[in-house]
Amino acid sequence: MKISDEMFYGLLLAIGAFLFSMLLTPFYTHFAYKHKFWKKQKKETVTGDALPIMTKLHAHKFKRPFPTMAGLVGLIAIPVVTGFFNLDRGQTWLVLAAYVAGGAIGMLDDIINVFGSGKGAAGLRGPVKFVLITAVGIALGWFFAEKIGWTTLMVPYVGRIDIGVVGMISLFAFAVVATANSVNITDGLDGLSGGLSMLAYGAFGMIAMLQGQYLLFGFCMTVVGWLLSYIWFNVPPARFMMGDTGSFALGAGLGVVAVMTNSFLLLPVIGLLFVIETGSSLIQIISKKLFHRKVFISAPLHHHLEAKGWGEAKIVMRFWIIGGVLAILGIFLAVTGGVI
Secondary structure (H helix, E strand, O other): OOOOHHHHHHHHHHHHHHHHHHHHHHHHHHHHHHOOOEOOOOOEOOOOOEOHHHHHHOHHHHHOOOEOOOHHHHHHHHHHHHHHHOOOOOOOHHHHHHHHHHHHHHHHHHHHHHHOOHHHHHOOOHHHHHHHHHHHHHHHHHHHHHHOOOOEEEEOOOEEEEOHHHHHHHHHHHHHHHHHHHHHHHOOOOOHHHHHHHHHHHHHHHHHHHHOOHHHHHHHHHHHHHHHHHHHHHOOOOOOOOHHHHHHHHHHHHHHHHHHOOOHHHHHHHOHHHHHHHHHHHHHHHHHHHHOOOOOOOOOHHHHHHHOOOOHHHHHHHHHHHHHHHHHHHHHHHHHOOOO
């Protein structure tokens, strides 16, 4: 089979982002250790309850300096590679804007966590982050619906449904908010969210390529290139963690890619583990509030499995395998369901 020029260009973007990120990472590492970007261990839930189980499970990580905000590397590498080699108003401007805006919100949260003191050192308050990321989703959704003129939702095996400008803005905002928070919640073990995000971007990138959106495919491959570099250093024992800087950027960008490939309804399939992780946290909160009991030993699900005795590497590897199967399934549904 002959590799097309578009596929080859996407490969070059991935390799370029990988090499550029590998070059930047030592500078970030030096800067992070010099200025003590130490991640403060989370000891309270969003509801204010203590976290004795998770604190005990992850105590070993915080016995050594453990910098966060490694998402800064991706926040530099991806805009640079895209800006110089793959910037296009119709296919990559919007997703790049979502990626950068999500990363900026996450970076603000990380800065407060690293350099803050007292009770506020946990980072931005949940409602503040929610308002900020929602504003990003609404603003970009308005541009998508009004300026680009895209107001249809593709339902696999059914067809396109016109949901109007307001409907598309709402859908767009929901995609950005839900995916950004889901990837952030999943970022709790070394390499977990990075690997799952890489598989998800790879799947949506393949869908974009099959649709003829070659520049959007190139953007997804650029993200994959950075994530390969990140995982190189983040597999257990991790040298650093991406922090909210990386997870919010990845999640916001992924939500936009799903909408732009008209495969939003495939997002819960390809990103099913993100949904399960978020759902387990939500179930835990609701159960504790209403019934004053826990469903899971610790939430989200990966912490529950840790508490059950699963090793960190075992959880991450098995989640990656499941994520790979879901990515293949998502591409299959896109091809057979009329998305492509």
